[in-house]
Amino acid sequence: MKFIDEARIEIHAGDGGRGSASMRREKYIAKGGPDGGDGGSGGSIYVVADKDLNTLVDYRFTRIFRAKDGGQGRGAGCTGRGADDVTLRVPVGTVIKDLATEQLIADLTHDGQIAEVAKGGHGGLGNLHFKSSTNRAPRQFTPGGEGETKELYFELKVLADVGLLGMPNAGKSTFIRAVSAARPKVADYPFTTLHPNLGVVRVSDNRSFVIADVPGLIEGAAEGAGLGHQFLKHLQRTHLLLHLVDIAPFDPATDPVKEAKAIINELKKYDAALFDKPRWLVLNKTDLLEPAEAEKRVKAIIKGLKWKGPHFTISAMKSDGCKELTFAIMDHIDAVRAAAATDAA
DSSP: OOOOOEEEEEEEOOOOOOOOOOBOOBTTBSSOOBOOOOOOOOOOEEEEEETTOOOOTHHHHOOEEEOOOOOOOOSTTOOOOOOOOEEEEEETTEEEEETTTOOEEEEEOSTTOEEEEEOOOOOOOOGGGGOOSSOSSOOOOOOOOOOOEEEEEEEEOOOOSEEEEOSTTSSHHHHHHHHSSOOOOOOSSSOOOOSOEEEEEEEETTEEEEEEEOOOOOTTGGGTOTTGGGTGGGGTTOSEEEEEEESSOSSTTOOHHHHHHHHHHHHHHHOHHHHTSOEEEEEEOGGGSOHHHHHHHHHHHHHHHTOOSOEEEOBTTTTBTHHHHHHHHHHHHHHHHHHHHHHHO
16 A cells, blocks of 8 residues: 555535424414424534554545535424534544644544544524514524535654664664564665654563654755655654664765764754654664774764764674664663653653
């Protein structure tokens, strides 16, 4: 299924049915009086988060959604039939905005969470409501209210605890394959990852975290170069970023320090909050070098970046160092979750 993480749709809630101006007509009952019922309510439109969905492809081609109008009021005090509501299903992690006002309507972050995005019109009043001691045969009634009409913007931001950063061919997809059951495409050419991949990393029976692999970044990504800029938003919900650096690039002229600095600059230009997230340095592909040479390059990269934070040395291809890294990540995520639980309490 094609991965679609943005959609624009038009929604129309149903109008309320008009009230009735009926008069009671029964044999042997003179001057029966008003008996017009109210109109039925128009259908509203709701959006619900569904964990079984992972793309907004359903809204790629079908862009207009309408709820039905309420039924007209009837005689004998009968209220018109209320129209059924319309429910749109979206993946968990979908943000809904009103395009006209740019206002955030809802951020659906857990399965089953529901939001009313367009309210149906109220039914009109029948002439029963206008009866009084001075107006015993009212002919007044009111039309139904109009249902809301909106243009909405859906934006999917995947829910992950950890996000992977790096240039194309830094080994992000290989890493996520090494530590989880996810099987993203791996090949010896750039941009093999064309959409985000999620993997669940289990360090024990009751301890796990979700990791997200997005397409590799290149310099200028924040301005639209390459593919990764389209998917940086999927890292905004993460608690930790892993910056993978290839210490043994195929091209001898490639400078890992320069490439790593380019990624950091792209983060800063794209979103200051994303730039300020905890970020660990992961130096990958040690299996391609002799141990002494690998250690020499690791020290040079750390010195060139003036890196003060946590750093790890791994071979994602051979899974060397991956277990230690995942346990360190799990400890960090547990601390974040414990802090969040304390704040909530």
